[in-house]
Amino acid sequence: MDIVFHPIGFIRSPIKEKEGAPIQSSRSTIEATVEVFTEYSPGLEGIEGFSHIYLFYHLHRAEQTGSLLVKPFLDDQTHGVFSTRHPCRPNPIGFSVVRLIGRENNRLFICGADMVDGTPLLDIKPYIANFDVFKVTKSGWYQSRKIQ
Amino acid sequence: MDIVFHPIGFIRSPIKEKEGAPIQSSRSTIEATVEVFTEYSPGLEGIEGFSHIYLFYHLHRAEQTGSLLVKPFLDDQTHGVFSTRHPCRPNPIGFSVVRLIGRENNRLFICGADMVDGTPLLDIKPYIANFDVFKVTKSGWYQSRKIQ
Numbered sequence: 479m480d481i482v483f484h485p486i487g488f489i490r491s492p493i494k495e496k497e498g499a500p501i502q503s504s505r506s507t508i509e510a511t512v513e514v515f516t517e518y519s520p521g522l523e524g525i526e527g528f529s530h531i532y533l534f535y536h537l538h539r540a541e542q543t544g545s546l547l548v549k550p551f552l553d554d555q556t557h558g559v560f561s562t563r564h565p566c567r568p569n570p571i572g573f574s575v576v577r578l579i580g581r582e583n584n585r586l587f588i589c590g591a592d593m594v595d596g597t598p599l600l601d602i603k604p605y606i607a608n609f610d611v612f613k614v615t616k617s618g619w620y621q622s623r624k625i626q
Numbered sequence: 627m628d629i630v631f632h633p634i635g636f637i638r639s640p641i642k643e644k645e646g647a648p649i650q651s652s653r654s655t656i657e658a659t660v661e662v663f664t665e666y667s668p669g670l671e672g673i674e675g676f677s678h679i680y681l682f683y684h685l686h687r688a689e690q691t692g693s694l695l696v697k698p699f700l701d702d703q704t705h706g707v708f709s710t711r712h713p714c715r716p717n718p719i720g721f722s723v724v725r726l727i728g729r730e731n732n733r734l735f736i737c738g739a740d741m742v743d744g745t746p747l748l749d750i751k752p753y754i755a756n757f758d759v760f761k762v763t764k765s766g767w768y769q770s771r772k773i774q
Contacts, residue, residue, distance in 0.1 A: 481684050483629045483717040502757045518716060521694035523706030527766025534719055536629050546669035558671030560750040568666060569631040569748045571682055575760055598629065600717045602708040607762045609650045612723050614755045618675025
């Protein structure tokens with residue numbers, strides 16, 4: 479069964495190579511621009527009211543190795559791909575929570591980029607603390623990871 | 627440009643109609659089962675170490691209205707679809723953070739379901755508080771919403 483999505487824009491980022499990308503948006507202070515195709519501009523109405531937004535995108539530069547066991551950037555042990563954020567995964571869907579600095583028509587200026595330049599954008603949703611902050615009790619391999 | 631994904635499993639949920647679905651997983655205590663296709667089972671290694679996980683899925687029951695202005699369930703005003711979590715969106719990608727109760731081979735038992743039965747699963751990632759908790763300063767229309 480094919481599920482077909484289409485880019486709604488692209489992310490213009492100073493990160494040109496995936497090797498140099500920050501591990502997570504929460505560890506990044508890199509600024510970037512989200513260019514939404516003008517046909518989708520009306521969908522951005524009200525977005526500037528939110529300090530943080532989710533970007534969902536296609537990890538278009540991730541190699542499709544087919545492997546289900548991967549070594550995360552923060553560990554020296556392999557783990558099942560679904561217990562990691564590793565980009566090489568069966569459906570290479572990426573997401574980042576970034577700080578929204580401002581908007582100019584169909585362009586969003588963000589801080590916290592961790593994706594490479596030219597990343598195809600699939601969706602944007604508001605980050606809402608009441609919905610998105612959870613009290614975790616266990617963080618698996620991340621708790622005992624080898625790399626900080 | 628087509629971006630093609632394939633289900634890695636299905637979510638078996640007691641929610642049979644989208645009309646009765648909880649508004650967000652954070653407001654739900656409904657239990658459900660994530661059935662990952664057995665070919666992807668190795669990718670689940672280590673997942674049981676995490677108390678909370680992200681499920682990414684296809685909002686397969688969302689109507690494709692083409693409208694970029696929607697009325698969220700929690701407000702009586704319309705907003706741009708990207709400043710809401712409304713299911714009718716250009717790329718109907720849904721996500722929920724749910725509590726992982728347990729795992730039995732290729733099946734995950736979760737609490738916090740807000741998706742309908744039969745929802746095609748696209749990806750699973752661990753929720754990691756260090757990465758995923760952000761201090762918001764503005765929550766747009768949500769702050770002044772009409773419905774609690």
